[in-house]
Amino acid sequence: MSDANPDATRPLGVVVGGSLTKGLEVRLDPGQTAQLGQYAKTEVGGGLSILGMVTDITLKSVDSGPTVWPPGEDEPALLREVLQDTGVYTALAVDPYLELGENGEEPARARRLPSHFSAVHPADQDTLDRAFATDGPNIPVGAPLGMDELEVGVDFERLFERSAGVFGKSGTGKSVLVLHLLDAMLTRSTAAATNSDRTVALVFDMHNDYGWEMKFQGPSTSRLRSLKQRHQTDIELYTLESRAARSDGQILIGTRDIQPDDLEVLRETLDLSDLAVDAAHACRRRFGPGWIDEIIADEPSAAVVDRLWREPPEGDVNWSQVAAQMGYPGSLESLRRRMERLTRREFVRTEGSQFGDVIEHVVRSLQGGKSVVVQFGRFGNDLVSYMLVANMLSRRIWERYRDSTERSEEREAPNRLVIVIEEAHKFVDRSLAGQSIFGQIARELRKYNVTLLVIDQRPSQIDPEVLSQIGTKFTLQLDSDNDVEAIVGGVSGRSGLRQVIAALESKRQALVFGHALPMPVVVQTPEATNADSARASLRARLGLPEREETSPAAALFGAPPDSTPPGDGR
């Protein structure tokens, strides 16, 4: 990748060939440089210009001479200098994306080509403003490559009306980018006139990034104010730990709350065989809602024995006999061991049903216009806990949203909910996508006003059907070719995008494309900062006054009394 363009006013080069399907070939002017992902524009006549993206840079020679007999080290410097841009030259592949009129017409997909030798210029702010113009507010996502002084925004409404994804390997800046998007979402939602106009988030925060503060490695500060500090009265913090600081409530799950369906997504993580899951369904049918409490007991209870035998066998009945009687020898024992381990977690309470209250309060908060962050604390590295809670909570909340939406002719439709999940491929891999609630949400688009914001390092592990339903993709550096291929699969101009992703830098550089943008863009993502000026700038881009107007009551008392969450952490 070349250095940043040194002279934005000079043409990058001239068109020397190309096609609409394969892109333009542009011969780079002497002394100019270009970067992969950089925007370029050229005129096509009739007041129309074409905006495209540099998707490849090639070193070429006009014939085989200079490459067959390249000048050696001992050759005169003049020979090398002369051959540059004559015998050999640099060519850019520019994928044409948009046709822009000069009278404010809506940008259209490029269907024309410029003539040979048309000058190609770096895009300027005016061109980008026309290309990315939105009817409503937009969220700034950074500066296009090589254009540090410019800024691109994504359409707020379109970003969250379908599911979105942030993909990238560890350490590339996914979390800071997600925090930026959520901050923008909450900032905009806070200003909405009614709760139903708000977009709220349910964040399953694996590593405690989106609650009070985010720890990160940056040049200026290592602690970034997170959502709770930025939107104190519009965020509820829940935790799985009983004594967590700054928690608004604890997530508690009773053993009677866990259904066999909830175990389906834990098959791989919990190492459950198909037969073990079948055994769980059988136990639920035979032993009722308290089936987990029954099977984790040391000895089968009298109730279990009564349900399995008309005439109980003589002597004490053991679990081997129960398993054999149910037709799951081996599988039931395996299920018992795993359920026993599952219930050792402090947020899982035996012989009880706790989850209903949690669901009730979370739904009330969400539909009341507040976002909810579930922090996993020390359970953050426990994938079983993360998947269990995220799946159970999401399934039940989605059902509530579905019911509210289906009854919306009688009542007001619920507000828009964005569920944020990390390690998404664990929930929606090829084997689970059909059973996971997250696969269903992604496929149903915005039918029930619930969409996803998935964060993942391994998009190739996500079910392709689910991935294809992700409307807007923020792609940071990825290592594996399979992951890159999964991201661009089915997208027009994917070979160019593949090149662009492969050339992304390891931090804060993202290719953004999809539903919320008229064309792909490579950006330097916003820097992690606590600066007030950044917040003022964000508010301006969102079409809001520079300073937030907090009501005196909210400032004094925080959350309204009707959304007091349950649990013992308050």
Next chain:
Amino acid sequence: MRAFECAYARYTSEPFALGQMLVVREGRYDTFGVVTGSESGPDDPSRPLVPRGDPGQSAAAVMASNPEIELLLRTTLTVAICGHIDREVARPVLPPMPPPLLAEVQAATNEEKVRVADEGRFLVPLLANPAADDAVVAAALREVAHAAGPGERPFLVAAGKELARLLKAEPSRLTSILRAVEP
């Protein structure tokens, strides 16, 4: 039209150099050319030059002791036309007509050389002349570059790129000329 010949009144041991740019300032145009060859010999081919002098005697000493020889010999130059100036406008192309016979041929000034060479475009008519071999082209480039003073390097690079375009099918020739320009 593509070349002309010029001759000194008699033999000279120091004629215009190979590759030097000359000008004829008579006629409708100032016609410019580059020396592609030089030949000295008798005017009358039936009276060939025979060896004179003693062993160890220099050419200058032989000429001094035989002053009539210089009168019987003549130095002739061939010049490949590389451009002209038409009403103050320098054009690195062949003039519409050749320079008049018996017109005086002079060395071009540095300013004229740079104008007519036009960043190497004078190479187009020059290379079209079979007499302009690699040595002539390299010498002409060196000559104009020297005349450009502080603009020597930019001129060489620009003229070299022009040469590269003209010789795109002959990369080895391009290399040998550029080696000769900047050894």
